[in-house]
Amino acid sequence: MPQTDSHNDGLDPVEIATVSQTGEMASQPPPATLLLVDSDADTLALLAATLEQEGCRLLTAKGGEAALTVLDEEEIDLVMANARMPDMGGIDLLNRIEQGWPHCLRILLDSQSDMNAIVRAINEGHIYSFVGIPWKADELCQTLRQALAHQQSERERDRLEQLTQEQNQELIELNASLEKRVETRSQELEQLSAMLEAAYTELEHSHVTTTRVFSSLINLRLPSRLQTNAQVDALVRAFCEVHELEDELKHDLLMAAALYNLGRLSWNDHMLTTPSQRLFAEDQKAYQRYPEVGESLLMALDHLDGTARIVRHHRERWNGGGYPDQLEQQAIPFGARLLGLAVDYIELQRGMILPNKLPRQQALELLRKFSGRVYDPELCASFLKLCLEQAPDLGVIGESVLSLDSSKLQPGMVLAKDLYSEAGMLLLHEGKQLTRALIDKLLHFEEVEEIRYSLLIKKPGSDG
Template sequence: MNDIATPPQATLLLVDDEENVLNSLRRLLRGSPYQVLTASGGEAALELLERQHVDLIVSDARMPGMNGAVLLAQVQKRWPECMRIMLTGYADLGTTIAAINEGQIYRYISKPWDDEELRLSIRQALAFQFSERERKRLEQLTREQNERLLEFNATLEQRVRDRTAELQQTADMLDLAYAELRHGYVTATEVFANLVNRRVSKERQTNTQVIALVRAYAELHQLGGAEADDMAMAAALYNIGKLTWDDQLLGRPADLLYRDERARYQQYPALGESLLMALEPIKDAGRLILHHQERWNGTGFPDKLKGEAIPFGSRLLKLAVDFIELQRGMILDRRLGRVEAMQLIEKYAGRIYDPQLCKDFLQMCREHAPDLALDDPDVIPLDIRRLEPGMILARNLHADNGMLLLNEGKQLTRPLIDKLAAFEATEEAHYTLFVRKPEQPDEVEVGTR
């Protein structure tokens, strides 16, 4: 594939005792974004590797003196990160087995080789190397974050012990310490979520809105304590598994992914959970992240869980993520309006989403959190004095006592605006209405997946 991610200016070393073979390989790689070095034998290759960093070595199997299997075994031992490919023109099972076992080669290719197969093998080997380096970098970053959190934990515990000694209220102070520790981890995860936000443009940053939706639902349904904290941390870090993606994959809607990209896309929940395994307080949040792409009918990923076998927090996170990402153009090849996104989610209740949870979630979005995830540039908040005839109401309007005054989609007229002004004066209240400008279309037909 042309979109395989490889590090720029990778350095390749070609090793063969036949000059015409080296010339053929150089011609094959002409125009490729690699620095190409050559060596006429194993000893010369090792001397060159002592002096210069090499990302990938392609060696012939049969060479006088040091053969390819011995050379690649030395490379694996001394420079294990250097990828290794062996070319063989003989049906030499022993040499091939030795190269695989001792040299741990990435791939072997028979001579005469197929040009496109060799190019693809080199690109894939470098892409694998690049992804491994990224994985190790992220693991190191996770370890560093863990150490910082442990240092914070030690400091917090010391403060708890000092205060306990002063106030002689050991039990109360231990409860306070636990609550502060949980809050510290929740805050830390929201800061950690900025790692993903730095990789994408502002209009595709989703974590803040997903957190707000999950917290609003937890507050409305009185979900507190560790359960609410785990859901908030999962909302903050649900897409951390996408950190290893290239910019092209990050910017493509989920429904337009190619087959290999879709396979990588389906790995991001599991990768996110694995990145958090070292942090004990986030373990349960990691489990919610692992299963937030499961579907109610069992067709999701990674484990095809079905119905209530899917953790409740994962089901809620799926609703919040899809609601925001539909509006950001990250699922379909267009951005949906808020109402349109709600209609599409409602359509798939019982298939993708928990039907009862979907009903409660959408009711919350309509009635209790109308300004959450406001992401439609055509919708503006106005007080009654600034309303104009022809504007379309984009949110339900409720009185202070909860009574529904106007439905979403209502077109405002001058008499209606005057009635609203009179009602506001009578109630001694102040109302803000979310409206669409007169020149904007009212609604668009919901698309299909």
């Protein structure tokens, strides 16, 4: 066998040496791990010296049993073993490796040109290659490079096969999901078709009933958290009663409160659930067209001419910066100015305009802030007064109540409506008389939760 200097006589059964190549970046794949097996320490040292420039992580083992120990402890990419070792022949070792670690490549070294041994090694050990001893350094390195390239190619093929299988499975699941969605949407369309047919029949008897059906269609299209028509209707209805608006205007306003969302029926799910300030490009254009679309859908109904006009202009702004016609101040129909206030107030609280939901009090403050720019200042003041004193959007219209920010609470006040946390937990129940301790606890809870609550308080002298 090849000889080396005597200073290698003390080589341990397992010796690990890592060889890096020209300081590769840490992001590069780790070097292949090569296990050299021979019973002679000098031969192992010579093999390591020959292959150290190939950029591999080199491990050595003196004999077959030591090699099997290394394989149990390390991830080995390739084993290069001498065919003639006293404890276990190289062919037997490679055969055991083939059974236990089939993905590990195997190269046999032999000092004799024994064709029978070579054939046996190929048949039993499924070796990748055979190298004669003494070896030529360049041929040995070339064999190693070819073996590792072959291994990398096989691994890449396996990876691509696995990826293909995963993608095929994803496609199967996607197709199943798509079929289910198509079936669900078909059922929804059938329901919508049935409801529209019922609406047309009902139109012969009462346009009010028809309006309610259309309103229910809108709610069917929207997620429950975005169904705002009931609260908008409550606000508009209360304003009409308090200010004694004429019957025709009241009728048109109530119809508009039920139908102002009609133009949104053509939106996709993304637009329906995205705050308007986060819509861009074509989605933003589609958003700004929905009042016109709503008006066009109502044009065929002569008795809803006034309603259609309110729907078209409820997104106009006092300073002329709205849409679709950039009307300003008194040129905007009164009903459209009122409806715009009610819609913005509710949609701010639902997170349909800004990225985050606003508490009721903050929504009111935002309306006040934009009074004179976005909203009719006189009308806005009347609307805010209604919300603070009657809170029709909270279902307490007609009751003698005040809506107060928690910072304005005083001991002795009586709660007019249950107070729930954002998570749905009951904090204070209706009829509870507030004490200083309760108020302080509520203020502390608001600091922890980073939220501000508005409470409905019974006016002094009211029943209950």
